Amino acid sequence: MTALQGALGAEHAAVYGYGVVGARLPEDQQRTDARTAYAAHEARRDAWQRLIGSLGATPAAAAAGYQLPFAVTDAAGATKLAAHLETRLTAVYADLVAAVPGPQRGTAADALRDSALRAHRWGAADPAFPGIPEPLPTPSATTP
Structure with a gap:
């Protein structure tokens, strides 16, 4: 239950962060992407709240505000900030995949994938996942 509450808390923070x-974004594709991510995090937050409630626990409430990691x-x-939020969620969801039983593992893996893809779109470095080899460096031409 602790891992589920942690995922819920991370989604509360992501909704605030988005x-x-x-x-701070201009009316362009980036703001559209931010709105899409905001809605996705609201939906994921609501799903975790329902799941936690269905398991007989009280879902953790959102804080009134959150400390940003840097000025925006x-x-x-x-x-x-968007890249930071998604990178943080990727780590939270990697832990959640390992912590939850089979029936919830697929949902946690979906959340992990979604956060990793959004982090990449926002310009974050791609995370290393256990069991997946790092890509080999691209060979470069050398001149004699």
């Missing part, structure tokens, strides 16, 4: 992200004053900072 409010900040959207406020412009579009570049907003993009960096």
Whole structure:
């Protein structure tokens, strides 16, 4: 249950964070992407709340506010925050996949994949996943 509550808490923070992200992006594709991510995190948050409730526990409530990891004053900072949020969620969901029983593991793996893809779209470095080899470096031409 602790891992599920942790995922719920991370989604609460992501919903808050994407409010900040959207406020600092211009009306373009990035803001559309931020709105889509915001809605996805709201849906994921609501799903975790329902699951936790169905298991007989009380879902953790969102905090009134969250401390951002750095100041977000412009579009570049907003993009960096979005990448940070998704990278953090990728780590949370990797832990959740390992912690939950089979019936919930697929949902956790879907959340892991979704966060990793969004992190990549926002410019974060791709995470290393256990069991998946790192890509080999691209050979470069050398001149004699």
